[in-house]
Amino acid sequence: MAAGQVDLMFDQAANALGPVRAGSVRAYAVMSKTRWAALPDVPSIDESGTPGLYVAYWHALWAPKGTPKDVVARLNAAVTRALADPAVSKRLSDIGHDVMPADQRTPEALAAYHKAEIDKWWPIVRASGLKAQ
Numbered sequence: 001m002a003a004g005q006v007d008l009m010f011d012q013a014a015n016a017l018g019p020v021r022a023g024s025v026r027a028y029a030v031m032s033k034t035r036w037a038a039l040p041d042v043p044s045i046d047e048s049g050t051p052g053l054y055v056a057y058w059h060a061l062w063a064p065k066g067t068p069k070d071v072v073a074r075l076n077a078a079v080t081r082a083l084a085d086p087a088v089s090k091r092l093s094d095i096g097h098d099v100m101p102a103d104q105r106t107p108e109a110l111a112a113y114h115k116a117e118i119d120k121w122w123p124i125v126r127a128s129g130l131k132a133q
Helices: 013-022 069-084 086-094 107-128
Strands: none
Touching: 069 086
């Protein structure tokens, strides 16, 4: 993209942040309902004329199935503490990561979000005929 060999791409915001800020690529929109704090001058996808085309890159901490609930709770508490640290939160924001609100940082919230993403994208993947390789 930055070398001029690709005309258009959809990328994780954190990957595009540096080139956009440097001016070597142009961001047309963020694929969310609202503008992104890291690039407030870039319009949302709704503002750009393609409402509803929301794509979120997200990260989570996973443990093997059957991991004892107390271990999951300890891991979750450690991550929640780290994300509550203003320095950690600022650093993640600076590199283009949005941090979920505190009430969404639970194993149950992650499971619900994960299910919603599967429910949203699986029909599209199936209809496309894509196959795993």
